[in-house]
Amino acid sequence: MLLLIQYTLIFASVLLLVALGGCFAEHSGVINLGLEGIMVIGALGGALMMRYAPDSMGAFGLIICVLLAAIAFGVAYSSLLGVACINFKANQTIVGTAMNMLGTAAATVIVKAINTATNPNDVSSTIQYVDEKKQFIVNIGDFEFNWFMAVAVIGLVVAYITLYKTKFGLRLMACGEHPQAADSVGINVYKMRWAGVLISGVFGGLGGICYILSGVSEWKFENGVAGFGFLALAVMIFGQWKPTRIAMAAVIFGFFRALSNVYFGFEFLVSLNIPGSIYNMLPYIICLIVLAFTSKKSRAPKAEGIPYDKGQR
Amino acid sequence: MIKKILRNEAFQSLFASLICIILGVLVGYVVLLFINPTGAGEAISEVLKNFFHYSKTNLQLKNFGNTLVKTAPLIMCSLSILFAYKVGLFNIGAPGQYCVGICVSLYCALSLGLGWVPCMIIAAVCGALYGAVVGLLKAYCNVNEVISGIMLNWIALYSTNMILTPVKEVTSPYTFHLDVEAPQAILPTLGLEKFFAGNERVTIALPLSIIAAVVILIILDKTKFGYELKATGFNKNAAKYCGMAEKRNIIVTLMISGGIAALGASFLYLTDFEQWSCTSSAVPAMGFNGIAAAFLGGLNPIGAIFSSYFIQHITNGGAFVDKTMYCSQISDLISAIIIYLCGFVFFIKYAMNYLIDKTEEKQAIKAKAAAEANTQEGGDK
Numbered sequence: 302m303l304l305l306i307q308y309t310l311i312f313a314s315v316l317l318l319v320a321l322g323g324c325f326a327e328h329s330g331v332i333n334l335g336l337e338g339i340m341v342i343g344a345l346g347g348a349l350m351m352r353y354a355p356d357s358m359g360a361f362g363l364i365i366c367v368l369l370a371a372i373a374f375g376v377a378y379s380s381l382l383g384v385a386c387i388n389f390k391a392n393q394t395i396v397g398t399a400m401n402m403l404g405t406a407a408a409t410v411i412v413k414a415i416n417t418a419t420n421p422n423d424v425s426s427t428i429q430y431v432d433e434k435k436q437f438i439v440n441i442g443d444f445e446f447n448w449f450m451a452v453a454v455i456g457l458v459v460a461y462i463t464l465y466k467t468k469f470g471l472r473l474m475a476c477g478e479h480p481q482a483a484d485s486v487g488i489n490v491y492k493m494r495w496a497g498v499l500i501s502g503v504f505g506g507l508g509g510i511c512y513i514l515s516g517v518s519e520w521k522f523e524n525g526v527a528g529f530g531f532l533a534l535a536v537m538i539f540g541q542w543k544p545t546r547i548a549m550a551a552v553i554f555g556f557f558r559a560l561s562n563v564y565f566g567f568e569f570l571v572s573l574n575i576p577g578s579i580y581n582m583l584p585y586i587i588c589l590i591v592l593a594f595t596s597k598k599s600r601a602p603k604a605e606g607i608p609y610d611k612g613q614r
Numbered sequence: 615m616i617k618k619i620l621r622n623e624a625f626q627s628l629f630a631s632l633i634c635i636i637l638g639v640l641v642g643y644v645v646l647l648f649i650n651p652t653g654a655g656e657a658i659s660e661v662l663k664n665f666f667h668y669s670k671t672n673l674q675l676k677n678f679g680n681t682l683v684k685t686a687p688l689i690m691c692s693l694s695i696l697f698a699y700k701v702g703l704f705n706i707g708a709p710g711q712y713c714v715g716i717c718v719s720l721y722c723a724l725s726l727g728l729g730w731v732p733c734m735i736i737a738a739v740c741g742a743l744y745g746a747v748v749g750l751l752k753a754y755c756n757v758n759e760v761i762s763g764i765m766l767n768w769i770a771l772y773s774t775n776m777i778l779t780p781v782k783e784v785t786s787p788y789t790f791h792l793d794v795e796a797p798q799a800i801l802p803t804l805g806l807e808k809f810f811a812g813n814e815r816v817t818i819a820l821p822l823s824i825i826a827a828v829v830i831l832i833i834l835d836k837t838k839f840g841y842e843l844k845a846t847g848f849n850k851n852a853a854k855y856c857g858m859a860e861k862r863n864i865i866v867t868l869m870i871s872g873g874i875a876a877l878g879a880s881f882l883y884l885t886d887f888e889q890w891s892c893t894s895s896a897v898p899a900m901g902f903n904g905i906a907a908a909f910l911g912g913l914n915p916i917g918a919i920f921s922s923y924f925i926q927h928i929t930n931g932g933a934f935v936d937k938t939m940y941c942s943q944i945s946d947l948i949s950a951i952i953i954y955l956c957g958f959v960f961f962i963k964y965a966m967n968y969l970i971d972k973t974e975e976k977q978a979i980k981a982k983a984a985a986e987a988n989t990q991e992g993g994d995k
Binding site: 381385389390392394395396398399400403405406407414418421424426523524525527528531534535538578579581582588589592593594596597599 | 645769895940941956
């Protein structure tokens with residue numbers, strides 16, 4: 302039971318972080334379908350930091366460095382979306398999809414190159430971080446508290462305050478609702494959209510490193526992040542683009558994802574004799590059902606997905 | 615004359631695609647340089663050479679055949695995506711529908727012992743039904759087709775693993791070989807193998823996929839049905855007010871799209887070229903490469919044939935790079951970069967038109983100035 306709670310919380314943290322990223326991008330008017338790719342690249346940054354960080358760093362230093370590396374990689378990668386979709390008015394769906402493919406392909410190529418360079422016989426795309434992973438975990442009794450749960454909560458509070466209580470956040474949301482109106486009162490729409498995309502890079506990168514640290518102590522980059530970027534988008538839609546509701550949605554989705562990891566720990570679930578594949582499918586099926594019921598009356602930011610053209614009034 | 619060519623829509627598409635390819639390969643080359651500068655030139659030429667890697671004509675032809683075997687399903691996947699895209703829908707669920715195609719065609723062949731024709735037809739029908747799920751969700755529940763498509767991809771993957779487990783080898787995760795267990799389900803070659811040094815994997819799948827491309831072209835450009843679909847894509851509301859059943863159009867489009875993708879899967883798996891691994895952890899890359907091929911082909915069915923071949927050519931070429939220095943995923947990287955650049959196609963066309971307009975304007979001003987100078991001179995005299 303404790304294990305179920307633990308996994309639920311850690312998967313909810315991932316979904317919450319990434320969904321907040323998507324939330325910022327969409328509020329600024331850009332649909333970020335490339336979150337999955339941003340997660341992979343952020344995870345790559347964090348994993349490389351864990352691999353090359355000196356042992357003398359101490360737990361606190363390591364955590365901060367890994368988080369910063371993930372953020373830096375995520376932000377740098379999200380700028381690819383910014384350039385294409387804000388400055389060159391490219392189709393956001395195509396660019397997002399390309400970024401997902403590019404993220405996995407680039408991470409695989411980079412990690413394989415590093416592995417092969419250190420050991421010519423090693424052609425895997427795996428990075429191991431057994432010892433480093435322990436630094437992220439504090440044992441409270443039987444419960445493994447992961448620092449990312451704290452990061453997610455901080456992220457939620459920061460996101461809420463930024464969006465609703467600051468001038469910047471309100472302006473950002475204006476650019477996603479009616480960019481022409483925002484421009485007419487002197488807000489630079491391009492800058493605001495860039496800010497939205499880069500912030501989604503921050504959250505996406507954090508979510509990525511959190512995901513690969515959630516269960517296992519090594520990661521094979523060929524696998525990507527198993528659709529988590531898209532699950533997070535579903536969480537965001539279910540949460541109606543509002544940070545607090547997103548948090549609740551993330552816990553629900555996290556629960557179903559966790560179930561597939563630990564279902565064999567429950568006697569009555571095992572006695573039902575359902576094949577493991579069904580549990581693997583469960584989060585995606587739940588996601589579809591939830592979307593079917595919530596999308597009809599969903600209120601997305603009005604101008605999302607439409608490139609801003611100054612000449613169009 | 616030159617200007618007319620430059621302004622031609624088809625020429626611009628071709629030009630933009632070529633720029634995407636050149637830049638994509640160039641970036642791939644730079645990445646290789648970063649990894650290991652000594653063999654980068656050789657590696658990129660291996661990727662582009664593919665089967666020319668071999669010096670014997672026999673081996674070349676055989677490997678050319680192998681590339682073509684995988685080109686046929688890729689053409690189908692790209693047709694599936696471009697057909698939906700013409701109707702304003704981004705069918706990223708194509709990899710899942712492809713997966714359903716694999717599942718159904720292998721199950722029908724190995725477990726039910728059906729022949730190749732029913733296998734193909736049942737696969738296409740199931741793929742269409744799977745596509746219809748996305749369509750229904752989109753039309754009646756307003757679910758973004760990209761997100762529902764991705765979710766259905768994962769569901770299809772795990773279902774396929776589960777359903778095909780009874781027909782897999784005992785010692786490996788792969789399904790039975792068709793030529794041992796179900797030779798009746800293997801696609802006929804109609805003598806095509808003679809052109810490819812006896813490569814029996816080259817089957818009627820290839821001509822069928824080209825016929826499919828032509829059929830799609832005709833449906834989209836020459837029929838009322840295709841016109842209605844495209845109108846729905848341009849403006850759903852306008853189509854509705856003109857009396858078109860816009861909801862039905864969305865669902866039908868995704869059904870056709872799904873059917874094509876699933877048919878593509880049976881084109882590959884009913885040749886026994888590949889077996890399905892029942893422990894797969896990701897949907898086959900074929901569907902995603904289809905996106906690359908569709909956009910690289912300028913969203914034209916005939917263009918898709920050539921772009922599919924190109925994508926498959928470099929994907930197969932990736933297998934020939936020096937494994938001690940690089941990995942074969944370099945070609946995945948190149949195709950991903952190409953898709954990313956395809957996002958800029960609109961901008962490239964815009965820039966071309968802008969430049970032509972500007973030079974025309976300049977010439978017009980010049981001509982006007984010259985004409986004025988002439989009349990002034992005339993006046994003086």
